[in-house]
Each structure stands twice: as C-alpha cells, then as structure tokens.
Amino acid sequence: MSEKKTNRRDFLFTATYAVGAVGVGATIWPMIDQMNPDASVKALASTEVDVSAVNPGKTITVLWRGKPVFIRRRTQDEIAEARSVKLEELKHPESDEDRAKDPEWLVMLGVCTHLGCVPLDQKGDYNGWFCPCHGSHYDTSGRIRKGPAPTNMEIPKYEFVNSNTIKIG
Amino acid sequence: MSDHQYTPESKFGKWFNDRLPLLTLANHLTDYPTPKNLNYWWTFGGILTFCLITQIVTGLVLAMHYIAHADMAFDSVEHIMRDVNYGWLIRYIHANGASMFFLAVYIHIFRSLFYGSYKAPREIIWIIGIIIYLLMMAAAFMGYVLPWGQMSFWGATVITNLFSAIPLVGEGIVTWLWGGYSVDNPTLTRFFTLHYLIPFLILGLVVLHIWALHVPGNNNPVGIDIKKPSKDTVPFHPYIVIKDGFALLMFMIVFAFFVFYTPNILGHADNYIEADPLVTPAHIVPEWYLLPFYAILRSVPDKLLGVVAMLSAIFILAALPWLDTSKIRSAVFRPLYRQFYWILVADVLILGYVGAMPAEGLYLLIARVATAYYFLHFLVILPVLGFREKTLPIPLSITEPVLGGSPNLATAKNKESSIIK
Numbered sequence: 059m060s061e062k063k064t065n066r067r068d069f070l071f072t073a074t075y076a077v078g079a080v081g082v083g084a085t086i087w088p089m090i091d092q093m094n095p096d097a098s099v100k101a102l103a104s105t106e107v108d109v110s111a112v113n114p115g116k117t118i119t120v121l122w123r124g125k126p127v128f129i130r131r132r133t134q135d136e137i138a139e140a141r142s143v144k145l146e147e148l149k150h151p152e153s154d155e156d157r158a159k160d161p162e163w164l165v166m167l168g169v170c171t172h173l174g175c176v177p178l179d180q181k182g183d184y185n186g187w188f189c190p191c192h193g194s195h196y197d198t199s200g201r202i203r204k205g206p207a208p209t210n211m212e213i214p215k216y217e218f219v220n221s222n223t224i225k226i227g
Numbered sequence: 228m229s230d231h232q233y234t235p236e237s238k239f240g241k242w243f244n245d246r247l248p249l250l251t252l253a254n255h256l257t258d259y260p261t262p263k264n265l266n267y268w269w270t271f272g273g274i275l276t277f278c279l280i281t282q283i284v285t286g287l288v289l290a291m292h293y294i295a296h297a298d299m300a301f302d303s304v305e306h307i308m309r310d311v312n313y314g315w316l317i318r319y320i321h322a323n324g325a326s327m328f329f330l331a332v333y334i335h336i337f338r339s340l341f342y343g344s345y346k347a348p349r350e351i352i353w354i355i356g357i358i359i360y361l362l363m364m365a366a367a368f369m370g371y372v373l374p375w376g377q378m379s380f381w382g383a384t385v386i387t388n389l390f391s392a393i394p395l396v397g398e399g400i401v402t403w404l405w406g407g408y409s410v411d412n413p414t415l416t417r418f419f420t421l422h423y424l425i426p427f428l429i430l431g432l433v434v435l436h437i438w439a440l441h442v443p444g445n446n447n448p449v450g451i452d453i454k455k456p457s458k459d460t461v462p463f464h465p466y467i468v469i470k471d472g473f474a475l476l477m478f479m480i481v482f483a484f485f486v487f488y489t490p491n492i493l494g495h496a497d498n499y500i501e502a503d504p505l506v507t508p509a510h511i512v513p514e515w516y517l518l519p520f521y522a523i524l525r526s527v528p529d530k531l532l533g534v535v536a537m538l539s540a541i542f543i544l545a546a547l548p549w550l551d552t553s554k555i556r557s558a559v560f561r562p563l564y565r566q567f568y569w570i571l572v573a574d575v576l577i578l579g580y581v582g583a584m585p586a587e588g589l590y591l592l593i594a595r596v597a598t599a600y601y602f603l604h605f606l607v608i609l610p611v612l613g614f615r616e617k618t619l620p621i622p623l624s625i626t627e628p629v630l631g632g633s634p635n636l637a638t639a640k641n642k643e644s645s646i647i648k
Contacts (some may be wrong), residue, residue, distance in 0.1 A: 093403050093413075093417065094402065094406065095402060095405075095406055095413075096413070099406070099407045099408070121410065124408055124409030124411045124504055125504065126505045133631065152499075172388075172530055173384070173391075173530075174385060174387075174388040174391075175381065175385065175507040175511065176505065176506065176507040190507060190510065190526055191381075191385060191507065193585075205528075206528055206529065206530055206533060208530045208532070
C-alpha cells in the first residue's frame with residue numbers, strides 16, 4: 059500500500075464527524091439536564107423557624123428542601139464536651155466553634171452522611187446522634203466519631219433573624 | 228441452527244414463509260435438538276420466561292390504576308387493594324411475582340455454576356444473563372419505591388446515596404438522580420417511568436439470551452459437547468415442552484401459596500406506613516433477594532470501599548468464564564469444585580441472613596468473614612482449582628454412562644472398561 063495522503067475527502071469526513079458529534083451532544087444534553095432540580099424545586103430556598111419554645115436539652119426537627127434540619131439547644135455539659143475534643147481525634151476535623159456560632163444552638167442537616175438516613179437524637183457512644191441504618195455515631199457537635207459515615211453532619215447556611223427566629227437557607 | 232431446510236406444506240404457508248420466514252423460526256424452535264439428559268434444574272429458563280410475562284401483564288394492569296405522585300401514590304395503592312375489582316389479587320401477584328422471579332433466577336444462576344454452563348462457548352449467554360440480572364435488580368428496586376411507604380422512601384434514599392460515594396461528582400449525580408435535594412416527587416415519577424421501561428429491555432435481552440443459546444445448544448448435566456441432532460438429543464417439542472410445563476405447574480403451586488396464603492410475608496410492615504422524610508424506620512432492610520449484597524456493603528467500614536465491594540460482588544460474576552480455569556464443565560466430574568460449590572451456596576445464604584440482621588457484634592464479624600470468602604472463592608479458589616484438581620474421567624457421550632447401567636457415571640465408566648478387558 060502506498061503512503062496515505064490527506065486529501066479533501068478526509069477533511070470532509072473529519073469535519074462531518076466533528077459537526078455530528080457536537081449535534082448529538084447538543085441533542086442529548088437537554089435530555090440529561092431535564093432530570094436536574096427544576097425551577098420550582100430551587101425556589102423553595104429558605105425557611106424561618108420560631109425557636110422561642112425550645113428549652114435547653116431539647117431538639118426540634120424542621121423540614122427544609124425536603125430534608126430534616128435538627129435545631130438543638132445544647133446544655134452546658136454538651137457544649138463543654140464538644141469543645142474539649144482534640145481535633146486530632148476526629149475523622150473529619152472541624153472545631154465546635156466553627157460548627158456552632160452561638161454555642162447554645164446547633165443547627166445542622168439531620169442527614170447521616172453515610173447513606174442519608176435520619177440519625178436518632180441522644181443516642182450512641184458519644185451522647186450525640188446515632189444512625190440506626192448502618193451504625194454511625196455522632197458527638198454533641200454532630201461530628202462523626204465511629205462508623206461508616208465519612209464526614210460530619212452538614213451545617214446549612216442559617217442566621218438569627220432575631221433572638222427567637224432562625225432563618226435556614 | 229438446524230441443518231435441514233424447512234418448507235411449509237400449505238401453499239399459503241410457503242408463500243408467506245418466502246416473504247417472512249416466521250414458520251422456519253417456529254420449526255427451528257419445535258425441532259431444536261436438546262440433550263436428552265436435561266434434569267429439572269434446566270426447567271427454570273421456561274419458568275423465568277413465565278415470570279417475566281406475569282410481571283409485564285400484571286404491571287400493565289396496575290399502571291391503569293396507580294398514580295405516580297408523592298401525594299397520591301400511597302393512597303392509590305390502597306385504592307387498588309380495596310376498590311379496584313380484583314386489585315388485591317393483581318397487586319399481590321405482582322409483588323410476590325418479583326420474589327418468585329428472583330427465586331427462579333437464583334436457582335437458574337446456581338444451576339449454571341454447578342454444571343459450568345458459563346464456560347466456552349457459552350460466555351456471551353452468561354454475560355447477557357448477568358446484564359438481565361442487573362436490570363432485574365434495578366426494576367425490583369424502583370418498583371419497591373412506587374407504593375411510597377416508609378421502606379420505599381428510605382430504601383430509595385439509601386440506594387441512591389450509594390452514588391454519593393463517587394469522589395468529586397458523587398453529590399451532583401445524586402441530586403441529578405433525585406431531581407431535587409432529597410427523594411421526592413420528581414424521583415417518584417422518573418422511577419415509575421424507568422420501572423415501566425426496564426421489563427421491555429429485559430424482554431429484548433431474553434431474546435438475545437435464547438438466540439445465543441441456540442448457537443451452541445444447551446449444556447447438560449454431563450457437561451460434554453454432543454452432536455446435534457444425534458441419539459444424545461431429543462426435539463424440544465414435545466419432550467422439553469412437557470417437562471418444562473410440569474415444572475412450571477409445580478412452581479405455580481409455590482407461587483399461589485404465597486399469593487393466597489401469606490401475601491405479605493416477603494414484604495415489610497413498615498411499607499404500609501406512608502413515606503415520612505422526617506423519620507427513618509428503626510431497621511432498614513432491603514427485600515430478601517438483595518440481602519447478600521447488602522451484607523457485603525455493610526461489612527466494609529468505609530463508604531466508598533463498601534460500595535465498591537458490593538458492586539464488585541455482582542460484576543465479578545461477568546468475569547467468571549475466565550476466572551474458572553478448569554476445562555471440565557460439570558461439577559459431577561470435579562470432586563473438589565463440588566465441595567467448594569456447596570460452601571459458596573452456604574456462604575451466600577449466610578450473607579443473606581446477616582444482611583437481614585443489625586450490623587453489629589457477631590453478625591458484623593460473620594458478614595466480614597463471609598464477604599472475604601465470597602471473593603476468595605472467585606479470585607483464588609476457582610483459578611487455582613483448574614490447575615490443581617484431579618478430575619474424574621468424562622464419558623464420550625450422554626448415552627455411554629446410561630448403557631453402563633450405573634447412576635454413578637464414574638463407576639459406570641470403570642465397569643465398562645473392565646468388561647471390555
């Protein structure tokens with residue numbers, strides 16, 4: 059066989075394939091992206107919660123974006139316990155000061171970071187939360203201490219609108 | 228395919244067959260030469276076809292009454308149970324039919340493992356079978372979500388969250404699967420669509436599975452290649468049709484027992500509580516047919532590695548034709564493999580049992596040992612066994628051991644050779 063030379067036909071083939079690939083991609087993308095959260099789902103951005111009735115040592119659970127959010131008013135013992143832990147002991151090192159801006163209030167997504175179950179309050183080896191599905195133990199700051207979950211329970215974006223109201227999202 | 232040419236007798240038949248050779252296909256299927264020693268373990272292919280058709284027909288009817296919406300799905304299922312004429316029957320057949328389908332497919336798979344049906348030249352049949360099995364699991368999982376009970380919701384949450392173990396893109400994939408920030412109405416509607424689609428994909432793959440089967444023909448309990456057609460074969464119709472039909476009747480008795488006498492024993496009471504995103508049931512368990520893989524997932528104390536182990540446990544099966552290095556197909560002539568085969572069966576049953584138990588203490592330890600053994604079987608024992616095992620002599624034909632007059636094939640062979648001496 060003689061050495062192949064690039065000719066006009068090769069160029070036409072390559073150009074056709076390239077345009078074809080872009081066309082196929084542009085056609086498939088809307089089919090894929092339609093499955094992402096739609097505008098109405100994204101619109102449910104924030105929730106305001108009245109926490110005036112929550113006493114120390116109590117947790118309330120509210121629904122935000124279809125997920126439970128734990129709002130716990132912690133006791134002094136729990137705060138002390140959470141703040142005395144050394145960061146080196148943690149699987150996912152985060153200080154309690156960073157997780158709870160106001161030490162009395164812990165606001166976090168009540169979703170186990172393993173496979174998404176809702177952990178149970180005041181259970182487990184670290185007096186915090188325990189996930190019944192696959193046995194993850196969280197401490198009084200919601201940090202993972204034992205079990206298969208890879209990270210601490212997530213802290214959503216929130217702020218105190220006034221001393222009695224928390225706005226999540 | 229059949230060697231001989233087929234010509235329809237009637238003039239119209241010939242005219243039609245020349246234009247679309249459907250009659251040639253029908254003739255191929257009825258005359259198809261089948262090993263004459265196929266035992267009842269070979270009847271599960273036909274039983275599985277019955278299961279697929281049953282699921283498609285009952286599912287079609289259920290879809291006429293079911294409403295795929297987070298606010299209405301649970302009530303519409305109760306509406307089917309209480310108001311729709313024979314709705315209870317159709318739904319119980321569909322729900323228990325899924326379990327029967329898996330029961331039959333596990334027997335079918337373990338039959339292949341025992342008799343080496345996955346070996347050359349049947350690798351493609353085997354791999355198509357594994358793809359069908361994967362699709363069955365996907366269909367069963369999505370179907371279980373549709374009643375929108377507590378187990379539906381939390382099962383969907385746990386299984387979709389498996390994808391969050393993928394580094395970097397995991398969270399994005401999960402949000403994409405959900406169509407939101409949690410399992411919700413968009414998730415339900417897409418699962419309904421896919422649950423409707425998958426059985427038809429399975430149907431297409433079943434056609435390929437049978438097509439690929441009809442190229443080399445059936446394996447058989449002796450596991451040797453046979454001439455087709457010959458005195459070792461019988462035509463599919465009426466011999467195998469009658470045998471399959473009888474086995475199907477027996478199977479339907481078991482099926483009917485579940486449907487009419489204990490329709491909820493294979494389900495979970497929690498699924499009669501409507502989905503609540505704020506409360507996880509104390510003990511989440513998948514359906515029984517997924518328990519061995521669930522046990523493998525939980526036995527690994529790391530999220531990503533647990534998911535990898537679980538998926539590997541399934542995909543390793545696709546590599547089986549190359550992991551098993553033995554030239555001998557049937558376990559009948561492999562004394563060592565036969566023992567390891569039964570250990571594997573016990574291992575999978577143990578995994579299923581611990582998968583249903585809480586993941587702690589002794590159960591967790593047993594799950595870890597059983598998981599390790601599962602991989603050991605496929606990755607170490609099978610490859611090594613092919614080189615080390617001293618196999619028994621195989622007969623030259625199916626007829627040979629029968630004429631030897633002994634049910635033990637090896638003895639028959641020895642006896643025969645001593646007679647000749």
